[in-house]
Amino acid sequence: MTDQPVYDSGLIAHGIDTTRPSVARVYDYFLGGKDNYESDRELYRQIMKVAPEAPEWARANRRWLKEVVTWLAEDRGVRRFIDAGSGLPTVENTHQIAQRANPACSVVYVDNDPSVVAHGRALLLDNDRTQFVAADLTEPDDVLADQAIADLLAPGEPVALVMALMLHHIADYDETLRIAERYVDALPPGSYLAITHACNPGDGGAVDVLVTELMEKVKHAFPTLAFRSVAEISSLFGGMEILDPGVVRLVDWHVPGGRVDEEPEPGVRDAIYGGVARKI
Known part of the structure; x- marks a missing residue:
């Protein structure tokens, strides 16, 4: 503590x-x-x-973040990153991953949680290529008007926008779609959008039962939490090209052309899905 x-x-x-x-x-x-x-x-x-497996969901999300950011910085030549809804600084933050792959990478974090703001601004102390914007992501026009974000989105180079475990905290699907579309519209051509999101397959299976019970347990604390279907999560990428392997469980996700290092155990109740898309 x-x-x-x-x-x-x-x-x-x-x-x-x-x-x-x-x-x-x-x-x-x-x-x-x-x-x-x-x-x-x-x-x-x-x-x-x-959901005793919930800590593994969090760790899987961090592994996914490391794999995606490293791939974009090393293989795709992306040097501009926005981590929207970044959460508290912990090991293997986006700027550490990106700048280890390419020291020229610039990273802007965006969050409005007071705990995150207090700690996030410490990132500015010794890294002139990392900035923090205290802003509400559900107000994309305000976020996009911030000078640090506007500079990063200036034409000339692609940008990678990371929205990890963030969009499922917006209850209304239509509003979530509108917010995602606004950010996608602002991305320069050739940019990437990386999303992880809580998923309910809605098939009556083990994961469906799990997340239905979980939502009931946590709705007092997180009343806007929404587990969505794979189709709904996929739609948040708008008209962007969703790259292989698509929107899948994080344990099944790998860089395009890569492979899964380990086969997941059968029957794993994995409720976090992710994907990466490119703007043509």
């Missing part, structure tokens, strides 16, 4: 409310982080009762 001082109201510096769980802090706890509070750990315990 963080050692920041907590006031009687449950607030700490930067307006962080410790009495209510935070998406970013719960995810941080799944990854073994220490920037969390009892409210976050209590929700973690509730989730674990229903």
Whole structure:
């Protein structure tokens, strides 16, 4: 747990409310982080009762992020990255992955969670190619008007926009589609969009049963959480070309032309899907 001082109201510096769980802090706890509070750990315990594999979902998302960013920076020559809904800084952040592949890469993080804002701005201290924008991703016009984002989206080079485990926190599908379309429209030709998203296949199987129960357990804390079908997740890429292997479970995802290193165990209840698309 963080050692920041907590006031009687449950607030700490930067307006962080410790009495209510935070998406970013719960995810941080799944990854073994220490920037969390009892409210976050209590929700973690509730989730674990229903979905004990949830920490592996978080780790799989980090593995996917590393693979995607490395591939884009090394093989596709992408030097501009936007990590939208970046969450708390942890090991293997987007800027570390991208700049290890190519030190010339520029990265802008975007998030409005007070916990993330407080920690994210520390990224600026010793890295002049990394910036942090405190903004609400559900207001794309405001995000796109920020100078750091506008500079990155300037014509001339492709941009990789990463939206990992973010869009499923917007309850209304039509609104989610509208927001995604606005960001896709702003990307220069040749750019990439990488998405991971909570999925409910809706087939009555084990994953369907799992996520239905999980949503009921966490709706008090995350009332806007929406598990969507593969078709709905795929539609968030708009008219972009979804690259092989398509929108699949993260354990099945690999770079185009690559292969899965390990076959997943049969019967794995994996509710996180991902994909990468290119704007023609």
